[in-house]
Amino acid sequence: MQQHVTFRTAGADSSQDTSATHRTYVALRRMILVGELPPGKKLKIEQLRKMLDIGASPVREALSLLTSDQLVERVDQRGFRAAATSKENFEEILKLRCSLEEMALRQSIANATDAWEEALVVAHHKMERQPRDSAEAFEVRHKAFHMALISNCHSPILLKFCSQLYDLNIRYRYLAGRSLSYQKRDIDAEHRDILNAAIERDADLASQRLLEHYRRTGAFLTDLLSAEPTQAG
Numbered sequence: 001m002q003q004h005v006t007f008r009t010a011g012a013d014s015s016q017d018t019s020a021t022h023r024t025y026v027a028l029r030r031m032i033l034v035g036e037l038p039p040g041k042k043l044k045i046e047q048l049r050k051m052l053d054i055g056a057s058p059v060r061e062a063l064s065l066l067t068s069d070q071l072v073e074r075v076d077q078r079g080f081r082a083a084a085t086s087k088e089n090f091e092e093i094l095k096l097r098c099s100l101e102e103m104a105l106r107q108s109i110a111n112a113t114d115a116w117e118e119a120l121v122v123a124h125h126k127m128e129r130q131p132r133d134s135a136e137a138f139e140v141r142h143k144a145f146h147m148a149l150i151s152n153c154h155s156p157i158l159l160k161f162c163s164q165l166y167d168l169n170i171r172y173r174y175l176a177g178r179s180l181s182y183q184k185r186d187i188d189a190e191h192r193d194i195l196n197a198a199i200e201r202d203a204d205l206a207s208q209r210l211l212e213h214y215r216r217t218g219a220f221l222t223d224l225l226s227a228e229p230t231q232a233g
Helices: 012-033 045-052 056-068 087-110 114-129 135-150 156-177 187-199 203-226
Strands: 072-075 079-082
Touching: 012 045, 012 056, 012 156, 045 056, 056 072, 087 135, 087 156, 087 187, 087 203, 114 135, 114 187, 135 156, 135 187, 156 203, 187 203
Parallel strands: none
Antiparallel strands: 072 079
């Protein structure tokens, strides 16, 4: 899954370094999210530099940025590792997602406009049309739909937190996606039910369906994580 960030530069002299850092950030972020750099793995700058064919400075700067995203942890003030996963960490992410996204969804519905509704329907259509044979491509559409649901809340800070929590959850959902018991859920029907309640501007029902959607995944993952050792390096 690839997403893009925008960096402000002080001038033309810094644009090349910023571009290198940006490319490195995007590459490492994707590798952590999809599990190519597994939870707890030590991230050695020299190894990553060779892997990405880029200088040590952009790697170091990208890792520092990823610590702000909670995807990388500092070790002994100098080293880095991919952030650990655990049952407790997932439960905290789930709790925060439910609280913040319900708030954002209710605000979006309260501020509902035809333009928001149209954008939401389009995001849902694109997600449904996306083949599932590419998990990363589907994740892009999936996130776009969930962010469209709450995009009308008129709170940029709230949206930023919701986006970050979504990304923190992705590694756990990749784990769940490999389980046959998880795949037996009718996820498409759950999404349609959320969409229908939102465009009907029924905040109570839309919130209920969204939280049920998240908690079904949460219950499954909590059981899965309880059966596995914490991945802490």
